[in-house]
Amino acid sequence: MTARIIDGKALAESIRNKxxxxxxxLKRSHGIVPGLAAVLVGxxxxxxxxxxxxxxxxxxxGLASFExxxxxxxxxxxxxxxxxxLNADPKVHGILVQLPLPPQIDPDLVxxxxxxxxxVDGFHVENAGRLVVGQESLVPCTPQGSVLLAKTVHPDLxxxxxxxxxxxxxxxxxxxxLLIAESATVTVAHSRTRDLEAVCRxxxxxxxxxxxxxxxxxxxxxxxxxxxxxxINRVPGENGKSRLVGDVDFKEAMEVAGAITPxxxxxxxxxxxxxxxxxxxxxxxxxxxxxxxF
Amino acid sequence: MTARIIDGKALAESIRNKxxxxxxxLKRSHGIVPGLAAVLVGxxxxxxxxxxxxxxxxxxxGLASFExxxxxxxxxxxxxxxxxxLNADPKVHGILVQLPLPPQIDPDLVxxxxxxxxxVDGFHVENAGRLVVGQESLVPCTPQGSVLLAKTVHPDLxxxxxxxxxxxxxxxxxxxxLLIAESATVTVAHSRTRDLEAVCRxxxxxxxxxxxxxxxxxxxxxxxxxxxxxxINRVPGENGKSRLVGDVDFKEAMEVAGAITPxxxxxxxxxxxxxxxxxxxxxxxxxxxxxxxF
Numbered sequence: 001m002t003a004r005i006i007d008g009k010a011l012a013e014s015i016r017n018k019x020x021x022x023x024x025x026l027k028r029s030h031g032i033v034p035g036l037a038a039v040l041v042g043x044x045x046x047x048x049x050x051x052x053x054x055x056x057x058x059x060x061x062g063l064a065s066f067e068x069x070x071x072x073x074x075x076x077x078x079x080x081x082x083x084x085x086l087n088a089d090p091k092v093h094g095i096l097v098q099l100p101l102p103p104q105i106d107p108d109l110v111x112x113x114x115x116x117x118x119x120v121d122g123f124h125v126e127n128a129g130r131l132v133v134g135q136e137s138l139v140p141c142t143p144q145g146s147v148l149l150a151k152t153v154h155p156d157l158x159x160x161x162x163x164x165x166x167x168x169x170x171x172x173x174x175x176x177x178l179l180i181a182e183s184a185t186v187t188v189a190h191s192r193t194r195d196l197e198a199v200c201r202x203x204x205x206x207x208x209x210x211x212x213x214x215x216x217x218x219x220x221x222x223x224x225x226x227x228x229x230x231x232i233n234r235v236p237g238e239n240g241k242s243r244l245v246g247d248v249d250f251k252e253a254m255e256v257a258g259a260i261t262p263x264x265x266x267x268x269x270x271x272x273x274x275x276x277x278x279x280x281x282x283x284x285x286x287x288x289x290x291x292x293x294f
Numbered sequence: 295m296t297a298r299i300i301d302g303k304a305l306a307e308s309i310r311n312k313x314x315x316x317x318x319x320l321k322r323s324h325g326i327v328p329g330l331a332a333v334l335v336g337x338x339x340x341x342x343x344x345x346x347x348x349x350x351x352x353x354x355x356g357l358a359s360f361e362x363x364x365x366x367x368x369x370x371x372x373x374x375x376x377x378x379x380l381n382a383d384p385k386v387h388g389i390l391v392q393l394p395l396p397p398q399i400d401p402d403l404v405x406x407x408x409x410x411x412x413x414v415d416g417f418h419v420e421n422a423g424r425l426v427v428g429q430e431s432l433v434p435c436t437p438q439g440s441v442l443l444a445k446t447v448h449p450d451l452x453x454x455x456x457x458x459x460x461x462x463x464x465x466x467x468x469x470x471x472l473l474i475a476e477s478a479t480v481t482v483a484h485s486r487t488r489d490l491e492a493v494c495r496x497x498x499x500x501x502x503x504x505x506x507x508x509x510x511x512x513x514x515x516x517x518x519x520x521x522x523x524x525x526i527n528r529v530p531g532e533n534g535k536s537r538l539v540g541d542v543d544f545k546e547a548m549e550v551a552g553a554i555t556p557x558x559x560x561x562x563x564x565x566x567x568x569x570x571x572x573x574x575x576x577x578x579x580x581x582x583x584x585x586x587x588f
Contacts, residue, residue, distance in 0.1 A: 108429070129426070185493060
């Protein structure tokens with residue numbers, strides 16, 4: 001058996017295209033251009049690449065991009081002042097502060113200062129709370145992308161056994177909440193779980209977000225299961241080069257799973273696509289309009 | 295095998311005693327008396343009994359009780375005005391609006407209007423969000439009581455398989471989050487789960503909150519498991535009288551489980567005890583003091 005590969009690049013592109021079409025219509029009919037402000041503090045190379053990608057995809061979708069690059073020694077007060085200024089700016093509908101932040105800045109305080117209505121990363125406790133109780137909210141992008149990918153295989157997740165491996169606030173927990181809302185039977189497993197392998201093997205849908213290269217082996221996967229691999233790990237490759245691998249042993253999983261996301265090209269591209277969708281949504285809600293679903 | 299009966303009345307009493315001792319010390323050392331405002335709209339007999347019990351136990355623990363009973367035809371605006379007045383009242387540290395509310399009033403709006411720092415029911419989205427991300431919060435009382443009862447059997451829940459049957463915002467979901475924070479492996483099961491019986495039988499700790507009298511049978515329980523029965527259902531009894539039963543078939547469960555909460559006398563008494571503990575906590579936090587843990 002060879003698993004079907006779930007094409008995250010293609011789904012992300014179709015979401016970006018839908019965002020672009022909706023944004024064009026919003027501009028035409030209401031003169032509104034959704035705006036995303038990205039704040040980068042310091043010179044983390046990975047963050048720089050990521051923010052550059054966001055800016056590029058934001059403008060390509062016809063959204064306005066406002067980039068704020070601050071020096072590594074920026075004080076917490078100065079960053080909070082910028083966030084408040086962006087909260088008050090009517091051209092800015094989404095604010096994203098790239099993590100990690102330098103050690104002199106408390107990330108929880110920064111996130112708490114972002115207007116929840118502009119919190120397109122979905123990390124504010126108000127959005128976390130709205131998600132868990134089922135109120136309309138801005139949903140974290142990677143979890144949203146993971147579930148959209150699972151739904152390309154199972155349009156209806158009702159009653160399926162889902163196992164989420166990892167209980168982080170930014171991936172594992174929101175994925176679990178989204179799957180509960182989709183009426184799956186959801187198990188949250190983690191490093192303290194006894195017999196992790198057996199628990200994972202119960203899953204019709206296995207979402208892995210642990211940040212450990214190729215930890216999940218073929219024997220952990222129920223034959224025919226759908227595997228969503230959120231991990232992106234850089235490991236030594238051939239000829240002194242590095243390569244990217246997921247949290248799942250892709251080669252082994254391909255022999256057992258029914259469908260699987262590759263790394264790269266699976267969950268990764270979905271994150272920015274969902275960020276753009278959230279920015280569109282925030283702009284529409286801010287103007288009293290009903291956003292489309294994705 | 296006969297299960298050990300988990301004595302919720304005794305644990306609730308010890309919590310109330312601890313609240314009373316801490317409240318006495320707080321009054322002596324800081325002149326602060328924690329105050330709980332209970333708001334009852336209309337004449338739901340069950341709610342009246344419940345609020346009367348709360349008032350009694352509140353004053354017995356040395357806390358101040360402020361009871362507001364409003365007519366069934368109270369407008370939403372009038373109720374919101376009262377909530378705002380209680381938010382501003384420095385003698386009131388905890389506010390509880392008894393549900394259900396009459397149909398002209400939106401309960402979500404009322405809960406959203408309560409100051410999260412005084413939301414001793416833990417239903418505000420800010421407290422729901424703080425609970426899920428692991429920030430200090432006011433935790434819903436029945437879920438907190440359920441987990442405290444489970445911990446009388448397993449002081450360390452790490453790695454245990456927990457199954458929460460029911461996914462309501464007021465019980466199932468917060469119980470699941472508390473158990474995840476305790477490092478249990480947590481499955482949320484519900485009416486759409488396939489083979490509910492088999493899923494429940496995986497549980498070392500089974501928490502049932504479905505509101506269906508005696509739905510969980512002995513065959514659903516893993517031998518030796520701990521069963522926390524959140525249900526309180528009134529059913530016809532002998533001689534035309536009614537009697538209270540849980541969501542678990544107690545007689546059957548007694549033969550299989552290792553420990554089980556009875557109904558009444560299990561989770562029920564814990565709810566008000568945890569409410570008083572939350573009120574003490576809210577009063578201490580409001581005054582910059584560190585509350586004790588329970």
